Amino acid sequence: xKQTPYxxxxxxxxxxQVLKSITHLLRWDAEVLMPPGSAxxxxxxxxxxxxxxxxxxxxxxxxxxMQHAExxxxxxxxxxxxxxxEMRRHWQVAxxxxxxxxxxxxxxxxxxxxxxxxxxQEKNFRLLAPHLEKVVELVRxxxxxxxxxxxxxxxxxxxxxxxxxxxxxxxxxxxxxxxAELPGIIQHAIEKQSAFPPIEIHTPISKRKQKDLGRFLxxxxxxQFNKGRLDESLxxxxxxxxxxxxxxxMFSEHDFMSGLMGILHETGHAMYxxxxxxxxxxxxxxxxxGMVVHECQALLLxxxxxxxxxxxxxxxxxxxxxxxxxxxxxxxxxxYRLATRxxxxxxxxxxxxxxxxxxxxxRYELExxxxxxxxRVRDLPxxxxxxxxxxFGEFPPDAAQGCLQDSHWPQGYFGYFPTYALGxxxxxxxxxxxxxxxxxxxxxxxxxxxxxxxxxxxxxxxRHGARYSRTELLRQATGETLNPARYLDYLREKYLEEN
Amino acid sequence: xKQTPYxxxxxxxxxxQVLKSITHLLRWDAEVLMPPGSAxxxxxxxxxxxxxxxxxxxxxxxxxxMQHAExxxxxxxxxxxxxxxEMRRHWQVAxxxxxxxxxxxxxxxxxxxxxxxxxxQEKNFRLLAPHLEKVVELVRxxxxxxxxxxxxxxxxxxxxxxxxxxxxxxxxxxxxxxxAELPGIIQHAIEKQSAFPPIEIHTPISKRKQKDLGRFLxxxxxxQFNKGRLDESLxxxxxxxxxxxxxxxMFSEHDFMSGLMGILHETGHAMYxxxxxxxxxxxxxxxxxGMVVHECQALLLxxxxxxxxxxxxxxxxxxxxxxxxxxxxxxxxxxYRLATRxxxxxxxxxxxxxxxxxxxxxRYELExxxxxxxxRVRDLPxxxxxxxxxxFGEFPPDAAQGCLQDSHWPQGYFGYFPTYALGxxxxxxxxxxxxxxxxxxxxxxxxxxxxxxxxxxxxxxxRHGARYSRTELLRQATGETLNPARYLDYLREKYLEEN
Numbered sequence: 001x002k003q004t005p006y007x008x009x010x011x012x013x014x015x016x017q018v019l020k021s022i023t024h025l026l027r028w029d030a031e032v033l034m035p036p037g038s039a040x041x042x043x044x045x046x047x048x049x050x051x052x053x054x055x056x057x058x059x060x061x062x063x064x065x066m067q068h069a070e071x072x073x074x075x076x077x078x079x080x081x082x083x084x085x086e087m088r089r090h091w092q093v094a095x096x097x098x099x100x101x102x103x104x105x106x107x108x109x110x111x112x113x114x115x116x117x118x119x120x121q122e123k124n125f126r127l128l129a130p131h132l133e134k135v136v137e138l139v140r141x142x143x144x145x146x147x148x149x150x151x152x153x154x155x156x157x158x159x160x161x162x163x164x165x166x167x168x169x170x171x172x173x174x175x176x177x178x179x180a181e182l183p184g185i186i187q188h189a190i191e192k193q194s195a196f197p198p199i200e201i202h203t204p205i206s207k208r209k210q211k212d213l214g215r216f217l218x219x220x221x222x223x224q225f226n227k228g229r230l231d232e233s234l235x236x237x238x239x240x241x242x243x244x245x246x247x248x249x250m251f252s253e254h255d256f257m258s259g260l261m262g263i264l265h266e267t268g269h270a271m272y273x274x275x276x277x278x279x280x281x282x283x284x285x286x287x288x289x290g291m292v293v294h295e296c297q298a299l300l301l302x303x304x305x306x307x308x309x310x311x312x313x314x315x316x317x318x319x320x321x322x323x324x325x326x327x328x329x330x331x332x333x334x335x336y337r338l339a340t341r342x343x344x345x346x347x348x349x350x351x352x353x354x355x356x357x358x359x360x361x362x363r364y365e366l367e368x369x370x371x372x373x374x375x376r377v378r379d380l381p382x383x384x385x386x387x388x389x390x391x392f393g394e395f396p397p398d399a400a401q402g403c404l405q406d407s408h409w410p411q412g413y414f415g416y417f418p419t420y421a422l423g424x425x426x427x428x429x430x431x432x433x434x435x436x437x438x439x440x441x442x443x444x445x446x447x448x449x450x451x452x453x454x455x456x457x458x459x460x461x462x463r464h465g466a467r468y469s470r471t472e473l474l475r476q477a478t479g480e481t482l483n484p485a486r487y488l489d490y491l492r493e494k495y496l497e498e499n
Numbered sequence: 500x501k502q503t504p505y506x507x508x509x510x511x512x513x514x515x516q517v518l519k520s521i522t523h524l525l526r527w528d529a530e531v532l533m534p535p536g537s538a539x540x541x542x543x544x545x546x547x548x549x550x551x552x553x554x555x556x557x558x559x560x561x562x563x564x565m566q567h568a569e570x571x572x573x574x575x576x577x578x579x580x581x582x583x584x585e586m587r588r589h590w591q592v593a594x595x596x597x598x599x600x601x602x603x604x605x606x607x608x609x610x611x612x613x614x615x616x617x618x619x620q621e622k623n624f625r626l627l628a629p630h631l632e633k634v635v636e637l638v639r640x641x642x643x644x645x646x647x648x649x650x651x652x653x654x655x656x657x658x659x660x661x662x663x664x665x666x667x668x669x670x671x672x673x674x675x676x677x678x679a680e681l682p683g684i685i686q687h688a689i690e691k692q693s694a695f696p697p698i699e700i701h702t703p704i705s706k707r708k709q710k711d712l713g714r715f716l717x718x719x720x721x722x723q724f725n726k727g728r729l730d731e732s733l734x735x736x737x738x739x740x741x742x743x744x745x746x747x748x749m750f751s752e753h754d755f756m757s758g759l760m761g762i763l764h765e766t767g768h769a770m771y772x773x774x775x776x777x778x779x780x781x782x783x784x785x786x787x788x789g790m791v792v793h794e795c796q797a798l799l800l801x802x803x804x805x806x807x808x809x810x811x812x813x814x815x816x817x818x819x820x821x822x823x824x825x826x827x828x829x830x831x832x833x834x835y836r837l838a839t840r841x842x843x844x845x846x847x848x849x850x851x852x853x854x855x856x857x858x859x860x861x862r863y864e865l866e867x868x869x870x871x872x873x874x875r876v877r878d879l880p881x882x883x884x885x886x887x888x889x890x891f892g893e894f895p896p897d898a899a900q901g902c903l904q905d906s907h908w909p910q911g912y913f914g915y916f917p918t919y920a921l922g923x924x925x926x927x928x929x930x931x932x933x934x935x936x937x938x939x940x941x942x943x944x945x946x947x948x949x950x951x952x953x954x955x956x957x958x959x960x961x962r963h964g965a966r967y968s969r970t971e972l973l974r975q976a977t978g979e980t981l982n983p984a985r986y987l988d989y990l991r992e993k994y995l996e997e998n
């Protein structure tokens with residue numbers, strides 16, 4: 001039987017998906033165990049795979065099939081229609097950007113990232129400035145191109161790439177609310193916590209034991225080791241698909257809590273990927289619904305679940321047994337205090353869950369201005385320090401603890417930072433709905449039973465893949481759109497009211 | 500400036516080479532650390548990469564460019580001309596086989612290999628027979644197709660795939676000579692060795708220490724860890740290219756010698772890959788000169804160098820230090836006796852360097868008959884046992900120690916076994932030439948200095964890539980063609996004359 005344009009399109013996107021799954025493995029390998037001298041060759045391999053994907057999406061045949069499939073979309077199922085919509089998104093990204101711009105941007109970012117490492121080490125923004133200027137110039141060109149197709153502002157076009165449908169309007173509404181209320185919450189939380197400071201833990205814990213604990217907890221949460229792994233790398237990350245999913249964490253013998261929280265964060269990402277609709281595995285509609293939803297899953301597991309009294313009640317005995325330790329410092333109550341300590345600082349990556357969004361706010365405001373052409377790269381350090389002082393009360397002591405601390409901008413990721421803040425807020429909303437729908441969920445977690453939690457997420461988030469917009473997905477799951485009030489309620493309950 | 504057909508062809512083959520380098524990593528990962536449930540998805544990834552390579556080679560554009568380049572070959576350099584010849588080889592393999600046949604063969608082999616594992620475990624050839632029959636049927640179809648293009652017999656066409664230019668005529672000449680002389684050498688060697696049996700070693704050695712020893716020796720030999728790794732797998736193998744080369748060995752706590760010899764064998768493969776001409780890295784002419792030359796490099800390092808008194812003089816103190824052992828059993832003389840013990844047995848993989856070629860002889864005779872249609876699959880076990888009895892004096896006790904012991908045939912590798920035997924012979928010839936050209940080479944190795952050895956190999960073998968035929972390469976390096984007499988001389992000197 002002759003295949004329909006839609007069916008032929010599905011085959012092409014299946015090839016793209018398999019090629020992308022290969023890039024996941026190549027990237028994982030590069031971070032975890034590739035010999036250092038193989039980096040250039042690895043870049044060549046990744047570039048070729050990217051070129052092959054783009055070639056499929058840019059071919060005339062694909063464009064013709066897209067048009068035919070869209071013309072007869074009425075005869076397709078709901079999932080198929082959503083798939084055509086997502087195909088169009090992928091098609092647009094591959095087709096709008098001229099090859100010249102893609103290549104220039106890739107080269108500029110590769111160079112800027114290398115220079116950033118040195119600039120960061122030497123705390124010298126001037127080293128990076130000319131390279132970052134080049135990146136910004138090309139990102140702005142890309143943003144203008146995308147904005148003309150998507151009929152939105154250039155910065156909104158960048159936001160859309162990481163979180164489809166995300167807009168400055170929504171972000172301004174959400175983040176201004178946080179900017180107004182968080183400083184007060186932070187101050188009160190610090191005062192409250194100062195009455196019961198946690199016992200510091202200085203016992204060194206071997207990496208092997210930390211990994212054993214991680215694997216034990218991951219198994220309890222349902223991580224499928226038959227199709228996944230836990231390894232070590234410089235920064236925690238998740239790479240792969242439900243067919244081969246690999247998470248990493250960093251392990252420091254003197255700070256097991258960071259490694260553990262890294263594992264929970266990445267396990268949140270992994271459970272989402274494992275739970276995506278298997279029957280749509282190879283299709284765009286079967287992928288995740290963007291980076292806000294993905295970060296939301298990670299933060300929900302790390303922050304709301306992992307940094308909870310219930311989770312610590314379950315995990316403290318496991319920690320004691322696997323690490324071979326005991327005493328008051330290792331009891332659930334103290335581990336909870338350690339994991340929820342509010343401590344404003346200069347570094348985003350070390351921030352607690354209350355101060356975290358303020359770090360994002362700074363980056364959001366500045367990158368919006370940069371993309372709009374209202375802030376020059378050379379003026380970035382002064383603008384950063386000024387705004388940091390307003391929000392945190394202090395100037396960063398140097399650029400490495402200021403605007404040089406993240407590699408996102410040198411890597412060209414403008415529009416990415418806001419996904420962290422929206423992820424935090426969405427996580428609080430989901431957490432409220434889960435507790436309402438499954439009132440016993442935290443008691444079960446205290447007993448090491450995560451079924452209620454993940455069943456709810458599976459039914460309300462995971463299995464929908466990219467079928468709905470992020471806003472619609474959230475509405476169906478919680479009955480409301482993005483709402484910072486839930487997050488503020490969650491913080492108040494956890495940090496100001498509870499004992 | 501407009502590019503010539505030859506230059507455009509080079510670009511296409513560069514893409515093929517990068518895609519192939521990705522398959523190396525995927526295969527390495529599958530054997531070393533892939534989660535077990537990801538096997539089907541990995542097969543899908545490998546199939547897609549293979550399809551992409553074949554599509555490049557089967558495109559009309561490539562065929563046209565091939566013709567144009569061949570028409571103007573006179574204007575090219577010697578290397579370029581050789582490259583065009585090798586391109587044609589790759590092009591032929593991709594273009595002769597109809598897709599249907601490639602796919603059927605791939606499916607049949609995948610299935611037969613799975614069944615082989617069970618049949619091997621249950622020592623039951625009947626389980627495998629129908630699946631092996633299917634494989635044989637398709638291999639014969641492939642052989643006939645290839646033979647019509649190459650103008651040779653079907654079996655010679657299969658030989659050519661693994662070792663370009665290899666023929667039954669040469670193999671018959673070589674192997675008949677070995678069949679006539681080896682049994683006598685084996686008998687004398689056993690008698691001679693029985694007067695000085697080695698001290699058995701039963702001390703368990705941790706895998707970590709065995710890897711430490713392996714890495715130490717590899718570094719001394721010049722293995723570039725900046726672009727390579729050593730890991731553990733079920734069977735030793737080498738995968739990758741000079742840009743990212745990964746070898747594995749198997750490590751048993753009660754048999755460090757197997758693991759060490761595995762490392763030397765794979766390091767021999769690796770040094771060849773590292774030494775191939777870098778300026779031709781992406782082109783067919785820059786690859787190795789087939790499996791005989793590759794096995795020759797591995798066997799030269801494992802057998803002639805590794806199982807020598809000189810190597811044991813150097814490595815015994817390293818072994819003692821890294822393993823933390825001492826005593827007579829760990830001295831050079833005893834390690835040498837252990838590594839050179841002649842012990843006829845049923846299993847090829849466990850064979851010593853003297854009996855090894857007889858194992859190959861059996862397989863060569865039988866597979867030649869199978870491909871010619873003169874031996875039915877169902878009659879294979881009887882034919883195997885009969886021939887084994889003639890050569891070794893005993894019947895194998897069961898099929899797992901008989902014709903079920905290797906996975907090559909179920910995997911469709913007919914014509915591959917002979918490369919092992921020719922590799923052994925070529926290694927003896929190279930070894931004789933090295934010792935003649937560099938009379939101090941073994942004394943230097945006894946001091947841990949491998950420069951003379953590898954410099955000679957680099958100059959005479961590695962750097963030529965696939966520029967010359969295997970026969971011409973050997974002739975340039977040693978002044979003669981394949982000559983079993985050198986191998987027999989080598990064995991007589993080592994096993995019958997030396998003390």
